[in-house]
Amino acid sequence: MTSGSLHEFSLPSPPSLWSGLVELLRNRIPETAFNTWFTHLHLAEIREDGWVIGVPNAFVLEYVEHHYRAVLEDAASRVANAAVALRFVIASAPELDGFHPSDLHGTDLIPADGRQAEATTSSKAVEISGSTPGSVPAGTVTVDSALPLQARYTFENFVIGECNQLAHAACLAVAEAPGRNKFNPLVLHGGAGMGKTHLLQAIAHFCRENDTARKIVYRTSEEFTREYIEFVQKNKDSRAFYKSYKDADVLLIDDIQFLAGKPSTQDEFFNIFSALQSFNRQIVITSDRPPAHIEGLNARLISRFDTGLIADLQPPGLQTRLAILRKKAESDSESCVDQNVLAYVAAHVTSNVRELEGTLIKLSAYASFSHAPLTVDIAKQVLGDTVRNRHRRVTLRGIIEATAAQFAIPATQLTSQTRRKNVAEPRHAAMLLARQLTDNSLHTIGLSFGRDYSTVIHSIKRAEQMLESDETFRAHIEALRSKLG
DSSP states (O other): OOTTSOOOSSSOOHHHHHHHHHHHHHHHSOHHHHHHHTTTOEEEEEETTEEEEEESSHHHHHHHHHHHHHHHHHHHHHHHTSOOOEEEEEOOOTTOOOOSSTTOOOSSOBOTTSOOSSTTSOHHHHHHTOOOTTOSOTTOOEEEESSOOOTTOSSTTOOOOTTTHHHHHHHHHHHHSTTSSSOSSEEEEOSTTSSHHHHHHHHHHHHHHHTOOSEEEEEEHHHHHHHHHHHHHHTOOHHHHHHHHHTOSEEEEEOGGGGTTOHHHHHHHHHHHHHHHHTTOEEEEEESSOGGGOTTOOHHHHHHHTTSEEEEOOOOOHHHHHHHHHHHHHHOTTOOBOHHHHHHHHHHOOSOHHHHHHHHHHHHHHHHHHTSOBOHHHHHHHHTHHHHHHHSOOOHHHHHHHHHHHHTSOHHHHTSSOOOHHHHHHHHHHHHHHHHHSOOOHHHHHHHHTOOHHHHHHHHHHHHHHHHHOHHHHHHHHHHHHHHO
């Protein structure tokens, strides 16, 4: 008997077997879940090594295999009166309606890893996913966003420097040819105020203005989580939850780190991610740190992120800071801040772009209200301790010494191996501040305290819990932040 052909021994016909399996599933699975995930499945083939189950696309394949494989195999074994192993493939069935993405499943079998063997598996798939610049009819582009995009977050308003050159170039390449570049997915990471959201929204603006994509979906991970929770609470048909994502040519997700520790939400995001990626839909994600360093993020998500380009955004250097301030001042027709003041701010506010812009707004407001020219001396007076504290570099040694003094213990005890409560709690505080006030990695912080990476994570989590429940501990932290600037 040829491998892959239908068996003709005592088994009933494939339609009969599938009908029996479906009836068993109806009694085991809630109606909503059954209608969502199983009405589009079919028995594609019976082989010597098991059954081949056809699914419409990679999205359904990932979900069914992850959530329902055991239920399906048990039902199949009962129908066949023998143990049955299942294999899932993407395959069309007669009169099969596409579920997600729209009409993207091909007529050929595709391996169960959800990837197309060739980019041209289906001419219809290529047509729908058409992301070639200029291929989208004018006026057909839509941007699905829970919040309005910032009009100023464009590529034209982004100041390029050594700190962000790679990230900017990759984002521009993505916007010019979504899904038709080497950067899919594109992951941007960097601290707060480094320009990640600016670049993410610049992609959306460019795609819309140049018609390089039909549908752009922009979400923060918090918005994505809220949507998913509402879906679960209302127990809606899952197609309603995926509706916003299934047609996306470009998916933009901001602050992916907020999905950490939410396994169910991560599972759903993984399904959407996998389906879009398998059809060359463009995905861009931002994070406050490299994905591999996000505690509580699913390993398979991290693995998928690693298949694309990961670009970081560093704090801007002096020349870039000055260029940012000049561009900001030029865009404000009412600004009267001269170049010497801009140079002073650029030299003293070194944290991030957001702080730079906030400082310039404060100075511009003062100049407007006082109706007087703004000089460097006046700028020093207006900004006062704000600039002095920002300019002072916080070090791990400085944090250890300040924390020891705050809690009235010797600094050497913070780096000792003792676990006494009167030392452990200050150590938790110092590690939290080290994470928040410096750019040091968790590994480097651990070395400073004579601890390993996992211990630092535990200490930081413990400190965060104490901030919520212990007023005395919170007062110590606030006092230390003030001292350290």
